Amino acid sequence: MKIENEGNHLRVSDIAELNAVNASQFRDEVRAAMPQSPESIEIDLSQTRFVDSSGLGALFALYKTANTSRDGVTLRLINPRPPIQQLFELTQLHQLFEISQR
Amino acid sequence: MSEHPIPAERGVSNRVVFKCDLTDARTATRILRTFLAEQGLDESELFNCELCLAEACNNAVQYVADTAAQEPVIAEAICHHTGVELRVTDHTNGFELHERPATLDPQRENGRGLFIIQSLMDEVRYYRGTQRNTLVMRKSRTHQQHRPAHDAAVANLEDARRQLESCQQTISGMASDLCVRSETLAAIFRCCAELGRTSDLEGFGRRLLNDLLHLTAADWFVLRLVPVGDSRLSVFVVSEPSLHTDPLPLHAADATTSAELGAARARREVEFDARRAAARLEPLCQAGPKAVGVVHPLLFNDTLIGTIAIGRREPAPFSALQSEMIRTFTEFMAVQVINARHVEEQMHARIVAHELDIAHRIQRALLPRTLPQLAGFTLAASWESARQVGGDFYDAIMLDDHTLLLVVADVMGKGVPAAMFATIMRSLVHALVGRSRHPAKLLRRLNELLYAELSSVGMFITAQLVVVDLHRRELVAASAGHCPVIVASGDHVRPLRMAGMPLGVLPDVRYREQKVALAAPAGLLLYTDGLTEALNPAGEMFGSERLTAWLRDRFAQSMKAEALRDALVAELNGFCGGEPLRDDQAFMVLAEEAPVVAMRGRTNTATTGDFHPADVTACSRNFIFPLDPALGIQS
Numbered sequence: 001m002k003i004e005n006e007g008n009h010l011r012v013s014d015i016a017e018l019n020a021v022n023a024s025q026f027r028d029e030v031r032a033a034m035p036q037s038p039e040s041i042e043i044d045l046s047q048t049r050f051v052d053s054s055g056l057g058a059l060f061a062l063y064k065t066a067n068t069s070r071d072g073v074t075l076r077l078i079n080p081r082p083p084i085q086q087l088f089e090l091t092q093l094h095q096l097f098e099i100s101q102r
Numbered sequence: 103m104s105e106h107p108i109p110a111e112r113g114v115s116n117r118v119v120f121k122c123d124l125t126d127a128r129t130a131t132r133i134l135r136t137f138l139a140e141q142g143l144d145e146s147e148l149f150n151c152e153l154c155l156a157e158a159c160n161n162a163v164q165y166v167a168d169t170a171a172q173e174p175v176i177a178e179a180i181c182h183h184t185g186v187e188l189r190v191t192d193h194t195n196g197f198e199l200h201e202r203p204a205t206l207d208p209q210r211e212n213g214r215g216l217f218i219i220q221s222l223m224d225e226v227r228y229y230r231g232t233q234r235n236t237l238v239m240r241k242s243r244t245h246q247q248h249r250p251a252h253d254a255a256v257a258n259l260e261d262a263r264r265q266l267e268s269c270q271q272t273i274s275g276m277a278s279d280l281c282v283r284s285e286t287l288a289a290i291f292r293c294c295a296e297l298g299r300t301s302d303l304e305g306f307g308r309r310l311l312n313d314l315l316h317l318t319a320a321d322w323f324v325l326r327l328v329p330v331g332d333s334r335l336s337v338f339v340v341s342e343p344s345l346h347t348d349p350l351p352l353h354a355a356d357a358t359t360s361a362e363l364g365a366a367r368a369r370r371e372v373e374f375d376a377r378r379a380a381a382r383l384e385p386l387c388q389a390g391p392k393a394v395g396v397v398h399p400l401l402f403n404d405t406l407i408g409t410i411a412i413g414r415r416e417p418a419p420f421s422a423l424q425s426e427m428i429r430t431f432t433e434f435m436a437v438q439v440i441n442a443r444h445v446e447e448q449m450h451a452r453i454v455a456h457e458l459d460i461a462h463r464i465q466r467a468l469l470p471r472t473l474p475q476l477a478g479f480t481l482a483a484s485w486e487s488a489r490q491v492g493g494d495f496y497d498a499i500m501l502d503d504h505t506l507l508l509v510v511a512d513v514m515g516k517g518v519p520a521a522m523f524a525t526i527m528r529s530l531v532h533a534l535v536g537r538s539r540h541p542a543k544l545l546r547r548l549n550e551l552l553y554a555e556l557s558s559v560g561m562f563i564t565a566q567l568v569v570v571d572l573h574r575r576e577l578v579a580a581s582a583g584h585c586p587v588i589v590a591s592g593d594h595v596r597p598l599r600m601a602g603m604p605l606g607v608l609p610d611v612r613y614r615e616q617k618v619a620l621a622a623p624a625g626l627l628l629y630t631d632g633l634t635e636a637l638n639p640a641g642e643m644f645g646s647e648r649l650t651a652w653l654r655d656r657f658a659q660s661m662k663a664e665a666l667r668d669a670l671v672a673e674l675n676g677f678c679g680g681e682p683l684r685d686d687q688a689f690m691v692l693a694e695e696a697p698v699v700a701m702r703g704r705t706n707t708a709t710t711g712d713f714h715p716a717d718v719t720a721c722s723r724n725f726i727f728p729l730d731p732a733l734g735i736q737s
Contacts, residue, residue, distance in 0.1 A: 020124045020160040052156045053215040083149035092208035
């Protein structure tokens with residue numbers, strides 16, 4: 001996993017899986033890297049081949065953290081693979097996250 | 103089998119047994135994904151299967167029962183040409199599998215995993231056992247080009263043989279599953295047919311549980327019920343006499359000695375293992391030194407009806423399917439017990455109503471149809487019953503042409519027994535008056551005759567007997583714990599208070615008599631306590647003082663007994679202000695007619711007090727008041 005922090009732009013990429021084993025660690029690391037007043041938070045899911053409900057839980061937790069930060073930014077998810085995109089839709093989480101394909 | 107070899111594409115399975123740990127769970131799902139990929143599932147199918155397996159395996163690990171953390175979790179994928187079946191066997195306390203909600207609140211974290219499984223799979227079933235449950239997930243395959251990616255591998259003969267064996271195992275498992283299920287259905291149909299006929303609950307329970315023994319390969323059962331109004335679990339049906347043990351008090355201080363009590367108290371299933379039980383105290387240990395089993399509480403809504411314990415002699419736990427059957431049959435039995443109890447209650451209510459009806463008719467028949475009428479006097483009575491059956495009755499018996507016995511009694515108790523005693527009492531009075539006309543002697547004899555029967559059922563009778571001699575113008579009264587007769591003699595109206603033990607309390611009782619002279623106009627009121635204890639809406643009693651005062655006014659007006667009775671009934675109704683009658687009310691009123699000629703003599707008698715027998719005989723049958731010669735007025 002790679003975490004880049006330029007200015008107040010946080011970008012997380014190179015995530016292989018978000019599962020019950022690594023979800024809380026992922027959540028804690030991203031939270032720790034989150035700037036005081038983030039301008040944008042992007043999580044690149046293009047390399048992610050598996051997400052389970054624990055992974056969804058971690059993303060949801062980050063969404064809440066970002067949303068309640070000083071300026072209230074939203075969580076942007078980049079290029080999730082089709083089955084994962086479908087999973088967001090199934091669990092209605094796509095209503096909360098900003099999902100973009102680039 | 104050799105003639106019809108099973109084609110390889112009928113199904114293959116892979117089974118991973120892993121330690122109860124999230125990392126191992128992840129590895130297991132990856133292995134099964136690889137296996138399914140080899141069976142030619144596409145990316146989307148693979149993702150969904152992997153996800154559902156991961157959710158199920160994670161749940162199995164995260165919610166494992168404290169005592170089962172060492173038990174391995176089993177994940178299995180079975181691939182048929184028409185679909186995929188995924189099975190995960192956990193050692194949790196299990197959960198309730200509800201219908202999938204239509205949508206999921208994205209904010210809600212709980213239940214997301216199960217929601218995902220139910221959304222992605224075509225069919226999800228959860229078979230609950232005792233700390234061993236199996237989640238079965240099925241998904242049919244839309245495009246069925248069964249394209250074993252490992253064609254080359256099949257060439258390996260050893261592999262092919264293994265696959266064949268695995269197939270055979272799967273199929274024989276499915277066949278026996280199917281067989282048990284059809285038998286279960288048949289047993290349930292049989293029992294359904296019996297549901298309407300609830301008269302023989304014991305027979306029903308025996309048949310149902312014997313079916314269950316057969317279906318679950320169990321050896322013994324104990325059905326206990328909590329009888330209505332009891333707080334103990336009493337054996338109702340058992341598979342063998344040795345299991346017929348004493349009732350278990352539900353409020354016993356220590357429930358750990360009995361799995362049945364434990365299940366009843368906790369309202370959930372409890373496992374039983376004779377090897378771990380406190381053998382001397384655990385009733386189920388009668389099933390054998392190594393017996394194991396489960397106990398389910400029988401519940402209806404939140405009410406505990408009983409328990410079903412079922413098990414084996416040898417320590418072999420029930421499978422998830424068998425446990426599911428036991429649970430189903432338990433629910434079935436609970437419904438049937440409740441049905442039977444409802445029917446019984448209805449029957450009982452009908453019998454009680456019928457009994458009350460009989461008692462009411464007996465009671466009515468006891469009361470004299472017509473009251474004796476005497477020249478110069480009027481006699482009237484009223485009887486009202488608060489319940490369907492009252493214990494009150496009254497009677498008026500002519501002893502000769504100028505002597506009248508008045509009886510008012512109240513049998514303490516209700517229903518047929520009270521009516522029976524009232525009947526006996528009335529007959530005895532009629533039989534005894536031939537021998538004695540002394541109220542005290544009559545009461546003593548009545549007590550002697552009734553004591554044994556009354557005391558044996560804890561009932562008693564209060565009674566007031568009054569003999570009125572119209573020639574001598576006097577009354578003789580005795581009371582067996584009854585409310586006082588109110589006597590009007592000239593201007594004086596007062597209750598005649600007398601002590602006396604009710605009938606049926608002590609075996610030998612002597613009663614006292616009181617003799618009162620009756621100046622004109624004379625009047626009497628005999629009543630039962632329902633009269634003075636009548637309540638108004640403010641909760642006040644009518645009371646004997648109010649009654650006496652009321653009578654003082656009315657007797658002074660020389661009303662006839664019927665008019666007086668009607669006025670008193672109206673007064674009581676007015677007092678109660680529409681409140682329903684709380685107790686029975688019976689009373690009898692005797693009133694002397696006051697001819698105009700006699701009016702002047704009234705004050706006279708009141709002052710002179712007693713009559714002289716000579717005066718009485720001198721007076722006519724019309725009871726015109728005997729005039730005192732001292733007044734200088736001759737009759």
